Amino acid sequence: MAEADRDAERRDRAVTLRDVAAAAGVSVSTASRLLDKRYEGSSPGNARRVREAAERLGYTRDYAASSLRRQGTSTIGVLVPRLSDAVMGILYEEIARECERRDVQALVATTQDDPAQGRRAAASLLSRKVDGLIMTTARLDDGFAEELRAARVPHVLALRTAGDSPSAVTDDRLGGYLAVRHLADLGHRRIGIIAGPRYASSARARLEGALDGLREAGCDLDDDLVRGDGFSVEAGEDAAGDLLDAGIAPTAIFAVTDHAAIGAMAAAARRGLSVPGDLSVVGFNDIPLARHLPTPLSSVRASLDLIAQASVRMLVDGETSNLVFPPTMIPRASSGPRAAG
Template sequence: MREEKSERSSQARVTIMDVAEAAGVSKSSVSRFLDERLPPSQSEVAKRVRKVAQDLGYVRDVSAASLRRGSTGTIGVIVPRLTDTVMAMLYEALARAAARTGRFAIVATSDDDLAADRRAADALLNRGVDGLILSTARQGEDFTRDLARRGVAFALALRTDGVSPSAVGDDRLGGYLATRHLIDLGHSRIGLIAGPAYASNARGRADGYAAAMAEAGLPVDPGWVVPSGFGIETGAEAATTLMALPQRPTAIFAVNDNTAIGALSALAGMGLRVPEDVSLVGYNDIPIVSHLATPLTTVRVPFDQIAAEALELVFQPEGTQGDATRLLAPTLIPRRSTRKI
């Protein structure tokens, strides 16, 4: 039997018809007995079919079975990169949400490049995914409009284009909470590591910063707002720029934890202590920031809620999505990187 199995595998994939012929039953019986979604039959015929299938090396083609039902049970996820902890956390949350609905999440990365976004989407759609979730949206781009025109079921997560169905954190509220925390500690010169202008989450957090400063009647020196990427290196560069100002800030709000970690490193390199010399707040609450030598005050994003809402938006009945935006509230997590002055 082993020789027969080896010979078969070297020639062609074992099919359900091969199992039916070898077991002396119908194709429909084999399909029923091997369907893992059904309680396993304990009849002698069912046991024989399962034994024959195992000996022949039969592997059920789940994607083909799903296609016959008009669904593959998969959801495509496009993120800029998985080396970014935030995007890895989002993908894991989406994978958990998908599993709860009997689906499987497939991820593709695009390095935040629009052309790569399109290629990734086409590759995932060609694999038969039932829909897409994108965390790469840029306001003003027509990529999502193209997907909508093609009838692709999709939703945006973490970032929004202002038009498409989106599940995002309330970034304006989060930016407000971070800045208000520093104001309540007595800081009035608060620098902002602002992130990239193309990302709605960075813009929302910057808007929250501006709102909190205005509410407190605090002027914002234009030099206190430094654009950056989302990486550690750009955070270090931005912090260096802020600390070179004639009237440098006593506190910094960085719009994500990676840039805050970069700022922390740069401040240490300048001989400045956090929080004794400069208070520092990040955003997202990635796992490492609570374990730093100086645990980072940050704003926690509800990734699991965002993932569940994004998945629900993808599979809403056609024509009911509209321009729905689901806003999920963040939470301020005070730690030792901030202090009263």
């Protein structure tokens, strides 16, 4: 069927956003975003095709329906473990910024990574009639996300996954792999890993990716080289202390967060070791502090801005995708060649 005939067929019925997206060769979510006047400056080529298709087909945006999708309150709840964590603080700021662009208000609640407190915080937000939840607190040892799905509560998981809920995350396994391969390429063969809590999908995947990298590079695979179960500076310092005080200490450490990596650098300094002369260190997330340390920290960069934007879009537009954003290895002064000897 010719394009003109398809256009005529569409005009014989109510033209939908899906019709416009198909005619312009983009996804429905992209068409929706590019028809929003607040995004007139983005993706000029796609935007022109979408608007030309809408005009040709006689499409008129139904703002009432859009409002109904948000159930009328234009407010979303955001659950984070704590705002004192730089990653969570940055992500929430990006979420709030995207909400402002969409005329949506964000309300935040903290859980201290405690499942019971997380349920109470979610109940409090839902009692305020928020249209849905963005959660950075998903746990593999807790069925809360499944409970929300069963109750038909709109929600999106950010940074961590659990079950079949819509999510926007970093490719954590790839990030762990990139970190270890970076160290292996510098000549390190005995690489310690500071792991995070096993209930967090992000920590598990980063550990799995790191082990992938160790196996591929032919590095030592020793259970004694994996330590730690927390994301904090204190957890990182304790875990690094265990690694450095072992019989055969590692020449490099990969920590699954920048905070834990900073703790590892502190542990090295307490033992009179230099970074990277005696010990190379790599973290994960690339928080702003990483590049401003006396010895700037090598880190795997996560696209927190893209994750935040996608989380808001998915919740507001009712998308049910599982989006994975690629990480980038950022080498800095904290990682260097293995010392001879």
